[in-house]
Each structure stands twice: as structure tokens, then as C-alpha cells.
Amino acid sequence: MGPLSSPLRLPVIDFSKENLRPGTSSWASTCKEVIQALEEYGCFEAVYDKVPLELHKTFFNLLEELYDLPLEIKRKNVSDIPYHGYVGNQPFTPSVYQGMGINNAATLEGTQDFTNAIWPNGNDDFCKTALHYSKLIAELEQMVMKMVFESYGVVQSHEDHQESITYLFRMMKYRVPEKDEDDVGVPIHTDKCFIAALHQNEVSGLELRTKDGQWIVFEPSSPSSFVVNAGDALMAWSNDRIHAPLHRVVMRGSKAKARYSVGIFSFHKGIIQVPEELVDEQHPLRFKPFNNFDLLRYYTTKEGQAQENTLKAYCGI
Numbered sequence: 001m002g003p004l005s006s007p008l009r010l011p012v013i014d015f016s017k018e019n020l021r022p023g024t025s026s027w028a029s030t031c032k033e034v035i036q037a038l039e040e041y042g043c044f045e046a047v048y049d050k051v052p053l054e055l056h057k058t059f060f061n062l063l064e065e066l067y068d069l070p071l072e073i074k075r076k077n078v079s080d081i082p083y084h085g086y087v088g089n090q091p092f093t094p095s096v097y098q099g100m101g102i103n104n105a106a107t108l109e110g111t112q113d114f115t116n117a118i119w120p121n122g123n124d125d126f127c128k129t130a131l132h133y134s135k136l137i138a139e140l141e142q143m144v145m146k147m148v149f150e151s152y153g154v155v156q157s158h159e160d161h162q163e164s165i166t167y168l169f170r171m172m173k174y175r176v177p178e179k180d181e182d183d184v185g186v187p188i189h190t191d192k193c194f195i196a197a198l199h200q201n202e203v204s205g206l207e208l209r210t211k212d213g214q215w216i217v218f219e220p221s222s223p224s225s226f227v228v229n230a231g232d233a234l235m236a237w238s239n240d241r242i243h244a245p246l247h248r249v250v251m252r253g254s255k256a257k258a259r260y261s262v263g264i265f266s267f268h269k270g271i272i273q274v275p276e277e278l279v280d281e282q283h284p285l286r287f288k289p290f291n292n293f294d295l296l297r298y299y300t301t302k303e304g305q306a307q308e309n310t311l312k313a314y315c316g317i
């Protein structure tokens with residue numbers, strides 16, 4: 001018998017260093033790790049201790065209370081953008097899955113809109129905690145994107161990009177499947193945003209596919225870990241340099257506990273265009289300018305669902 005091969009793992013990148021600021025040597029070396037991981041895997045594990053463990057715990061407790069609310073209350077979380085409001089408990093959605101979304105997250109206005117829709121008499125505790133929490137996660141996204149812009153020599157346009165970003169803060173619950181029930185929580189897909197930064201409770205289930213078709217189960221190496229995952233918008237913007245990995249959530253085995261996860265998803269509010277610096281002879285232009293939310297809408301159409309690669313079908317050259 002040969003040696004047991006160890007399971008594949010995501011690259012782990014440390015974002016908890018004291019002086020991780022532009023211009024420092026730790027920033028430069030982290031930039032390299034980030035670009036390498038995004039080009040090769042499209043994702044990595046970020047160890048990010050700027051979110052205190054106590055805050056993770058507090059927010060995940062609030063999440064349990066949120067999901068314990070009656071279905072008709074949770075359905076008050078609505079949005080005209082697909083996947084931005086309550087999803088679940090429909091014949092066409094996976095039976096173990098529920099998701100809710102705060103639009104225009106990491107802002108007081110967006111967080112209040114969500115809170116007031118669910119609790120018309122207000123819920124200051126939820127609102128304050130969700131705002132604080134989503135802002136800290138958004139800061140991780142901003143750091144990653146700044147590193148991407150810097151690595152590709154377009155750091156001067158990062159600020160404009162940042163101003164065009166809006167965050168969706170999604171909160172997911174995957175209940176334990178019943179005997180013989182389908183255990184798929186989220187079917188295989190790529191994200192349509194720039195970056196998703198996700199954190200989970202102690203129950204695993206997120207699986208990401210490598211370019212050569214192997215599956216990596218995300219098993220965080222620290223309680224401060226996030227998965228940072230590139231979406232189709234980032235793949236297009238980078239002119240195909242960055243990979244947007246296929247992934248899914250499956251509640252495998254005899255799970256004893258529900259899985260909760262949260263994630264910040266960054267979307268561009270305007271038209272996404274490949275920077276001219278990223279087009280050259282080796283990298284001819286691969287994508288036409290497109291609207292991020294229209295890409296997401298296209299994905300939900302019958303035609304979009306039938307495509308093997310939504311992004312290429314929608315705006316590929």
C-alpha cells in the first residue's frame with residue numbers, strides 16, 4: 001500500500017500581521033501570495049484577526065435568532081436583484097438552504113433598511129452588530145482588491161474602483177439533512193461578484209474545485225479564517241488572469257449541527273471594463289464591457305442557466 005495522500009488544502013495567507021500596510025515589505029510579499037493564489041486557485045484562506053472572535057460569536061448567535069423567526073417574517077427581506085433577498089423554502093431551492101441578504105451593506109442606511117424590514121419596531125442590537133461586522137469584513141475585501149490593483153500596475157485607479165463598489169452581505173443557514181434527503185446546500189456555481197469573503201461556523205461544507213477538477217473542502221486552519229473567492233466580475237476585469245473557481249456547499253455525512261455562514265460579496269455599480277494596461281499581445285481583450293448586475297440577472301434566465309460558462313456566454317469575445 002502506498003503512502004496516504006494528504007487532502008488538498010487552499011493556500012493560507014496571513015492578513016493578521018501587525019504592519020500590513022502599503023509600502024511595507026510584508027505588504028509586498030502578501031501581494032505576491034494573493035496574486036499567485038488568485039491566478040492559480042481563484043481562492044485562498046485568509047487568516048484575518050481584525051474581526052475579534054467575540055464578535056464572530058455574537059453575530060452567529062444573532063444569526064440563529066434571525067433564522068428562528070417565522071418564515072413570513074424572513075420573506076420580508078426582498079430585493080429586485082436576484083439572490084439579494086430571502087431565498088429558501090421554495091420547490092426550486094435546495095431544501096436544506098436558506099439565505100438572506102443586506103443590500104448596500106457596510107453602510108448604516110443599508111443595514112437599517114434590512115433591520116426595519118424584519119423588525120418594524122427596530123432591533124438596535126442586530127443593526128449595530130451587523131454594521132460593525134460587515135464593515136470589518138469589507139475591509140478585508142478592500143485590502144485584497146488594493147493588492148490586486150497594485151500587482152497589476154493599476155493602483156492609481158483603485159480608488160475609483162472602490163467608489164463604484166457596493167456590498168451584499170449574505171447570511172446563510174444550512175440545516176442538517178434528514179435521512180435520504182438531498183444534502184446539496186448550494187449547487188455548483190461561480191460567484192458573479194468581484195470578491196466573496198466568507199466565514200463559517202464549525203460545520204464545514206464549502207467545496208471548491210481546482211482548475212484540474214479536484215475538490216478542496218474548506219477546513220479553516222484558524223477560528224479567524226475566511227475564504228476569499230474570486231467571482232466572474234474579477235475574472236473578466238483581469239482579462240482572464242484571475243480564475244473564478246466553481247464551488248458548492250454539501251452537508252455531507254452525519255452532521256449533528258446546522259451550518260451557518262456569512263459573506264461579503266462586492267459588486268460594481270457601473271460598467272466593468274478591462275483596464276487597457278491588462279491588454280497586450282499575450283493577453284488580447286477577452287471581455288466586452290458589461291454591467292455586473294445584468295450578468296447576475298442573465299445567470300438566472302433560462303438561456304443563462306443553460307450555459308456552461310455564464311461569463312463567456314454573456315460578454316466573452
Ligand SMILES: O=C(O)CCC(=O)C(=O)O
Binds near residue numbers: 172206247
Ligand atoms: O455558504 C458558503 O460557504 C458559500 C455559499 C456560496 O457559495 C454562495 O452563496 O455563493
Ligand SMILES: [Fe+2]
Binds near residue numbers: 189190191196247
Ligand atoms: Fe458562491
